[in-house]
Amino acid sequence: MSYLVRAFARLSTVPRSALRQYQNPKASRVFSHSYSSPTLHPQVDEEAEDMGKDKAQLSLKVPKGTQDWEGKDMVIRDRIFSTISTVFKRHGGVTIDTPVFELREILAGKYGEDSKLIYDLQDQGGELCSLRYDLTVPFARWLAMNPQIQNIKRYHIAKVYRRDQPAMTKGRKREFYQCDFDIAGTYDPMLPDAEILRIICEIFQELGWNGKFSIKINHRGILDGVFAVCGVPADKIRSISSAVDKLDKLPWDDVRKEMVEEKGLSEEVADKIWDYVQNKGGPEILEKLQKDESLKDNQSMQKGLSDMELLFRYLSAFNVLPFIEFNLSLARGLDYYTGLIYEVITEGSAPSSSSSTAHSLQRSSKKVSSSSKPPASRNPDDEDRSADPSVGVGSIAAGGRYDNLTEKFNPRALVPCVGISFGVDRIFSVTKARMDASGGTEKVRLNEVDVFVMAFGGKGFDGMLEQRMHIARTLWEAGIKAEFSYKVKPKLPAQFKAAEVGGVPFAVIIAEEEQKAGKVKIKELGLPEGNPEKEGVLVRLGDLVPEVKMRLRRKGRRDGEEEEGIDGVGDISAETEGLKIGARDPVVES
Amino acid sequence: MSYLVRAFARLSTVPRSALRQYQNPKASRVFSHSYSSPTLHPQVDEEAEDMGKDKAQLSLKVPKGTQDWEGKDMVIRDRIFSTISTVFKRHGGVTIDTPVFELREILAGKYGEDSKLIYDLQDQGGELCSLRYDLTVPFARWLAMNPQIQNIKRYHIAKVYRRDQPAMTKGRKREFYQCDFDIAGTYDPMLPDAEILRIICEIFQELGWNGKFSIKINHRGILDGVFAVCGVPADKIRSISSAVDKLDKLPWDDVRKEMVEEKGLSEEVADKIWDYVQNKGGPEILEKLQKDESLKDNQSMQKGLSDMELLFRYLSAFNVLPFIEFNLSLARGLDYYTGLIYEVITEGSAPSSSSSTAHSLQRSSKKVSSSSKPPASRNPDDEDRSADPSVGVGSIAAGGRYDNLTEKFNPRALVPCVGISFGVDRIFSVTKARMDASGGTEKVRLNEVDVFVMAFGGKGFDGMLEQRMHIARTLWEAGIKAEFSYKVKPKLPAQFKAAEVGGVPFAVIIAEEEQKAGKVKIKELGLPEGNPEKEGVLVRLGDLVPEVKMRLRRKGRRDGEEEEGIDGVGDISAETEGLKIGARDPVVES
Missing domain, CATH: 3.30.930.10 (Bira Bifunctional Protein; Domain 2)
Structure with a gap:
């Protein structure tokens, strides 16, 4: 035994x-989506609603014993x-x-x-x-x-x-x-x-x-x-x-x-x-x-x-x-x-x-x-x-x-x-x-977007909407998950904020001067000070897709080394280490 | 226009x-599963059943307007x-x-x-x-x-x-x-x-x-x-x-x-x-x-x-x-x-x-x-x-x-x-x-099994059940999809037949003599005459997993070159070629 x-x-x-x-x-669930800052989740209180309910009013809830799954x-x-x-x-x-x-x-x-x-x-x-x-x-x-x-x-x-x-x-x-x-x-x-x-x-x-x-x-x-x-x-x-x-x-x-x-x-x-x-x-x-x-x-x-x-x-x-x-x-x-x-x-x-x-x-x-x-x-x-x-x-x-x-x-x-x-x-x-x-929940990302496409410029900046759309399209055509702001003239901090809220790892940034020279910047978000790519790297527009892909692969390998997945749930593409007792320690210990 | x-x-x-x-x-649906040979699909005829039905008898059917999805x-x-x-x-x-x-x-x-x-x-x-x-x-x-x-x-x-x-x-x-x-x-x-x-x-x-x-x-x-x-x-x-x-x-x-x-x-x-x-x-x-x-x-x-x-x-x-x-x-x-x-x-x-x-x-x-x-x-x-x-x-x-x-x-x-x-x-x-x-339907496989583990031997052959189980376990532990016969003493042709019906691409074959020498055979099924691996290759037991994986990758690449997926449906892991009109011909033309 x-x-x-x-x-x-x-x-x-x-x-x-x-x-x-x-x-x-x-009391404990925190919910957020891309673009919206994390807020407490004010679900409708069923008890209160049932008790004080005006019968003519709509019950804004799901049937008892069921739930919406989200986030x-x-x-x-x-x-x-x-x-x-x-x-x-x-x-x-x-x-x-x-x-x-x-x-x-x-x-x-x-x-x-x-x-x-x-x-x-x-x-x-x-x-x-x-x-x-x-x-x-x-x-x-x-x-x-x-x-x-x-x-x-x-x-x-x-x-x-x-x-x-x-x-x-x-x-x-x-x-x-x-x-x-x-x-x-x-x-x-x-x-x-x-x-x-x-x-x-x-x-x-x-x-x-x-x-x-x-x-x-x-x-x-x-x-x-x-x-x-x-x-x-x-x-x-x-x-x-x-x-x-x-x-x-x-x-x-x-x-x-x-x-x-x-x-x-x-x-x-x-x-x-x-x-x-x-x-x-x-x-x-x-x-x-x-x-x-x-x-x-x-x-x-x-x-x-x-x-x-x-x-x-x-x-x-x-x-x-x-x-x-x-x-x-x-x-x-x-x-x-x-x-x-x-x-x-x-x-x-x-x-x-x-x-x-x-x-x-x-x-x-x-x-x-x-x-x-x-x-x-x-x-x-x-x-x-x-x-x-x-x-x-x-x-x-x-x-x-x-x-x-x-x-x-x-x-x-x-x-x-x-x-x-x-x-x-x-x-x-x-x-x-x-x-x-x-603390594993914190690390879970809501979406899988890899790149947020941004633009910025000085006086007379028109938002470069069609250029952003064109770059997003280029990335989509290469199978890369990408988003951009749905504003004609977005501010740069708002664009960074949107990327950050969604946990998007990379920004592709277009600016008028660099655009004229046929170049865009790739910037990995959240890099520590001193990293050689901290300020981003300029690449030729024609090289954008392979340069982004190379960085996504590199980041994927780096993340794979750091952790084995979320409490073991998440690394599903990796091969199992098998049922070798003792070979794999429980990921979470209290 | x-x-x-x-x-x-x-x-x-x-x-x-x-x-x-x-x-x-x-009339047209053909259905088969691993181990069973393809047969016509004799669905219960609803009309006939409705008309001649004894009321006490169970209606063996799904509700109208619904269906089972299978195969x-x-x-x-x-x-x-x-x-x-x-x-x-x-x-x-x-x-x-x-x-x-x-x-x-x-x-x-x-x-x-x-x-x-x-x-x-x-x-x-x-x-x-x-x-x-x-x-x-x-x-x-x-x-x-x-x-x-x-x-x-x-x-x-x-x-x-x-x-x-x-x-x-x-x-x-x-x-x-x-x-x-x-x-x-x-x-x-x-x-x-x-x-x-x-x-x-x-x-x-x-x-x-x-x-x-x-x-x-x-x-x-x-x-x-x-x-x-x-x-x-x-x-x-x-x-x-x-x-x-x-x-x-x-x-x-x-x-x-x-x-x-x-x-x-x-x-x-x-x-x-x-x-x-x-x-x-x-x-x-x-x-x-x-x-x-x-x-x-x-x-x-x-x-x-x-x-x-x-x-x-x-x-x-x-x-x-x-x-x-x-x-x-x-x-x-x-x-x-x-x-x-x-x-x-x-x-x-x-x-x-x-x-x-x-x-x-x-x-x-x-x-x-x-x-x-x-x-x-x-x-x-x-x-x-x-x-x-x-x-x-x-x-x-x-x-x-x-x-x-x-x-x-x-x-x-x-x-x-x-x-x-x-x-x-x-x-x-x-x-x-x-x-x-x-003809695209014919190419669709029902399951995704990569390897069928088999055994054979001469007089006094005991089926090598536990050896087969051990090899299957080794493959599973490496994340490889594998099956073996649920018979204690299966015949070799029956094992090949089961692999063939399921469309399984590889067999791993153990035999008593080779087993004693610490070796097993990997055989790719359906290879044409003249292929150097037509009769299979003997590998050391310890090399089984990497040898199988190498062959699976090789076959994956070969299949990828042959076709782009099933009528475009299927190659979902591949990156899209994007919406370049004319760049991709319709896969099916009649």
Whole structure:
């Protein structure tokens, strides 16, 4: 278990103060755009508006549980997407895109009691539709509709919709992004499963989370075997399983009480279950189960154990064992899983009120991630729970094997699948808190403009507008990102200011005298005193493009040496250093 | 007008047969994935299913007017997105992301009679919401909510929703993508407007449409001036304007009849209007209007003319005049435009039944793009009109200046805007038809895998699974895209076949003997006989990564020399050659 101890010992890098500060985005978010100076972001205060609102007045806001993405948040989120899709493609993924709404009957009966969280479209004539709840059911529906496709590695990055109680700053939203990768097809056992776990590791490594994440794994066959061997009646297996799944948030005493008092299990059976489900660790847990004589005759258990044996071998070949925790209490809510299941956690995944100790004092037996009451009145579960300490970020990625889901849509289309879904909003929340704490957010540029084209002159200066436009056009034609002032006669300081606000690295400056000699000046902004190019360099107009390009390349190399990207997020074009434990230190340390 | 003649003379490159063939995607679409051999795509036949359907049976389909995107279509569409967003960023664009649904009252009263096409979410308690109808109103709502943002170049690529009658293969859908770029802020006149038109040109040039598109421009002030000077009563201006807008689809006689008989305009006024709105061309049209004494006293007209004079100057500096048609009959439907308006057309934009002659025999006065009946019964306007010759692709991009829209949300937030929206589904339809005709589609790869890791051996060969996994891991760690067979003991031909189906360019082959000597073979697939590396090259295991990378770079360069990308779509990383007319020939000619 030493690797786990090591991995968890590193889970100390989200400063709690940063997470707390980030819980109030209105107070902490700074927003600016090119040309506008940075100002505090005065978002409309929803509470105040709701309370004092004149009914005839327009509500100038987004629907509850949703948000606008903008500014640096948007840039950071886009880099997370790029990192994730780069890894997906490295493993042969191809993407598909399904409609945001599905026929209502496609979603029906797939999500158990969470079905109440589905958004329905109004019946306006025509078909009855609902917004998708995840990307897995639409994928299975697509496979069932296309029975000629017997195997595919597909990824899908898109928004899904759940009418759940929001906790915005923890990434729990009603509209949120999922990034899914699924391998469909009939293959030799556990090979695709192992590659999915490898993909998880590559993504969090490349996001710069080395040492800050852990993958809990379990197997539905093992769990079912435990329940059978302990004597849980068949009709109680699902509800007992969901009680076991709460062990990451509740102490055993609470879960035992739920099993015995609420669900009518005998105390003896409950205690036998505890003997098994408290096991967590590495391959040694597998050995222990393999030696357990009482499990020998249970087929479901034996299938699970032989799968896990293969898996551990493959995980070793893929060098991902150090990130794995075999945890017998992991159950996962969804009914459709049939084999391996997994969940990725980080600091902040658990509620903060119970994060310091596994056996907290928290008494609520209600699962925080899905309230069981349907929203009955207006504004029922609408209130944001971001400040509630009993709400954690939750798992940041999760998935498993589901071999029978396509069959539900088309009995002739049986395609076994295994997949993973990354919760990007939650990953973003944690990333942003870390970046705010480390000062990384400040370095994020809003746009990518490389050159600001300026002009200046003395008395009678006409602004040289058409000359500036001509130079901008020349740069655009060469693929260089460039802007210029939309004023006919701009002042030079205003032009420098605009470049500075946008973080534009280079100015191309035209002046009447130099223009007549066929020359323009290239000036790198923000150079220190004493740099030979501090005052800029005059180049012939015909050499402008290659001279600018040479300087952009040079600056790119220099920046690349200085930092490895923004908290590991950002350097997505660079090749990964791979999963060499210890070879790359966490970029942010508190 | 010579440049227009030249531009339109080139509008001959979508072979009509290709477009017809593509009208039935079930017959023409070929789909394949790695490991599976290419097969015809047997989509569920919706008609047959609807007719013979047992009501208890699940409808295995997507909602009408929507589609799954997959395979090569998805790859091609992604490249169109990349091309567009590369240009947006080159001009300083930053992106924002708004929720897919808005409060219903935000959308209310913004779309005139097209409001009936808005999708509403069902009232399930809480707020009343609707799916967004475009990206412009959410942008204006966002600007109004953030009054500290006085200027921004924002782009947004996202799906929008309209309950319109679909014509799928012409890119007319109920769920479709828009790519919007808008410049908000108070600037000297016509500078942002000119840059928007430059952006349009860059995008279609870089999509390889040189000579295949044309931008019609007009000005609301000029149009209103014409109506006022001709004597249209103020309360009839909007309805007469919408009649004029039909002149791209209907002959003047029909439009005149609508004005006089339906809308009660005098014949004299109608004929005066015709004198003006039949004008189209370049700057000479502007000169003609400037000399027209009867327009001298109309302020709206004079403002429009001075705007256009500036614009033509700026368009000349930006080298986009050759793509422009000043067309006095362009009116645009939406109420919120206040200045310059524009629309991009290509062959296929107009209905095919009237495409060969401007004055067709088509008698319908109903605008095809928005049916005026509300959908009353079940399946009212649900039927696909792809085969209807009176339905064209329509405009492929459109926009204009809207200076007062933010004010509607927040009277304190007056931010003038000008923007453009690209209809990617329509652009895709035309691109795909061209690629199918030119054979370009065949060259599109589904995935991006660079290396397939294989093993082979003689008697007692165990498949070398863990060795293959280890090599795959080594490649992944170096950022190289790699796959291997998910079989413990795969046969060599099956491994080659899998690589071939996926179009993977390189194999890394391990064999027991060579493995013992610490060597592996790199083999480039598909090399011609006689190439020195035809049989592959043995390299030391430690040199594998640099040897593979060197060959990937070499192949990249070779491919780059062979073709400039797929019909101009695809070589998005390469720098643009710019808008040098004639410098780049259209890639596809029929």
